[in-house]
Amino acid sequence: MSEFWLISAPGDKENLQALERMNTVTSKSNLSYNTKFAIPDFKVGTLDSLVGLSDELGKLDTFAESLIRRMAQSVVEVMEDSKGKVQEHLLANGVDLTSFVTHFEWDMAKYPVKQPLVSVVDTIAKQLAQIEMDLKSRTAAYNTLKTNLENLEKKSMGNLFTRTLSDIVSKEDFVLDSEYLVTLLVIVPKPNYSQWQKTYESLSDMVVPRSTKLITEDKEGGLFTVTLFRKVIEDFKTKAKENKFTVREFYYDEKEIEREREEMARLLSDKKQQYQTSCVALKKGSSTFPDHKVKVTPLGNPDRPAAGQTDRERESEGEGEGPLLRWLKVNFSEAFIAWIHIKALRVF
Known part of the structure; x- marks a missing residue:
């Protein structure tokens, strides 16, 4: 010194x-x-x-x-x-x-x-x-x-229960603009994958057969889609919870997802411009x-x-x-x- x-x-x-x-x-x-x-x-x-x-x-x-x-x-x-x-x-x-x-x-x-x-x-x-x-x-x-x-950034770094899904899901993963049908996202623990595949169709009435698909997974579990009739949503959520499956509250909104992506890009650009x-x-x-x-x-x-x-x-x-x-x-x-x-x- x-x-x-x-x-x-x-x-x-x-x-x-x-x-x-x-x-x-x-x-x-x-x-x-x-x-x-x-x-x-x-x-x-x-x-x-x-x-x-x-x-x-x-x-x-x-x-x-x-x-x-x-x-x-x-x-x-x-x-x-x-x-x-x-x-x-x-x-x-x-x-x-x-x-x-x-x-x-x-x-x-x-x-x-x-x-x-x-x-x-x-x-x-x-x-x-x-x-x-x-x-x-x-x-x-x-x-x-x-x-x-x-x-x-924190929203995109959490687990499947908390992180944003806008960079994971796509329009093709959902049934949209239907008066009767809706697609839900369900978090399934990894040890329960087999149980999910065997039981999801019978957790409630009016579940569309063979409608589940694994979207992504982390160390603890996976994010699956399932399509069912709107009027049985609450019943399905209750039965899913009893079987240790968690329905993630998420509704696909293309405009909102695009807005979030644009906001992230804008902030990254603004921050970079402050110091290259x-x-x-x-x-x-x-x-x-x-x-x-x-x-x-x-x-x-x-x-x-x-x-x-x-x-x-x-x-x-x-x-x-x-x-x-x-x-x-x-x-x-x-x-x-x-x-x-x-x-x-x-x-x-």
């Missing part, structure tokens, strides 16, 4: 002597690798305003770190089976996080140092708040989509965040808006990435950059 300390210390005009002294002390025991962390001269107000900003920056620092962790976890969840490539998407301004911190330069265009410090802090706070708001709405939409898809890198059911894993810690340790003298698509976001677009993953990549970078600017302000 890499750990970064931002240290402010009295030094010469160029701060080179302080860095040299730091290198001399730490290199003997290989304690650390030291680099210069350039902080510009800011437009300082009154002492009271600086004290107030110090408290606000502490809260903003905590908020920014929490937001970054949530975004990193969202990338992990979206990547699913490609979790080994998560670090490739957690970059800052196109470079890995270590390189960004060790080669940090203040973004003069985004956070002009000629502005009062309170204005700079306000700009960063609004930027992070917008990213968080967008993150909540995007992840909520994704989670709703994922939940709906998982609910449909993977398209299987989401697997929850442990939280993953880049192995970097940033601490502010004062010694002597006491870190792009998410709304709309930015130029950097457009540049990052490529084949194999859906809009959610693309948004997470771009705005993780923006949030991390803002966080390090907060750190710089706290050191100052």
Whole structure:
């Protein structure tokens, strides 16, 4: 795990002597690798305003770190089976996080140092708040989509008593549009197959002879059809239950079955479009965040808006990435950059 300390210390005009002294002390025991962390001269107000900003920056620092962790976890969840490539998407301004911190330069265009410090802090706070708001709405939409898809998938993964039958049965398995006849589906335990074949015609009056057919089976039993007159349905159900046969409540509705199939296809398509890198059911894993810690340790003298698509976001677009993953990549970078600017302000 890499750990970064931002240290402010009295030094010469160029701060080179302080860095040299730091290198001399730490290199003997290989304690650390030291680099210069350039902080510009800011437009300082009154002492009271600086004290107030110090408290606000502490809260903003905590908020920014929490937001970054949530975004990193969202990338992990979206990547699913490609979790080994998560670090490739957690970059800052196109470079890995270590390189960004060790080669940090203040973004003069985004956070002009000629502005009062309170204005700079306000700009960063609004930027992070917008990213968080967008993150909540995007992840909520994704989670709703994922939940709906998982609910449909569960229906097709249960046993014969609970699973959907729309992908098993066909129109040819049923007698349809008959005023007098109806086809029922009966679940028969595997040890009772022979008994079913011998007795189903006599379980009730008016059962159509030789009308049973095995549709499908699982480890516990099979799903059989049987055709009979509508007026003996209840009597047949009672007799079937007495013989450990279970009539599954199901009536073939071609429009409803087609609607369910289309819904599944739509959800799968929508989910895949959110991120092209993977398209299987989401697997929850442990939280993953880049192995970097940033601490502010004062010694002597006491870190792009998410709304709309930015130029950097457009540049990052490529084949194999859906809009959610693309948004997470771009705005993780923006949030991390803002966080390090907060750190710089706290050191100052």
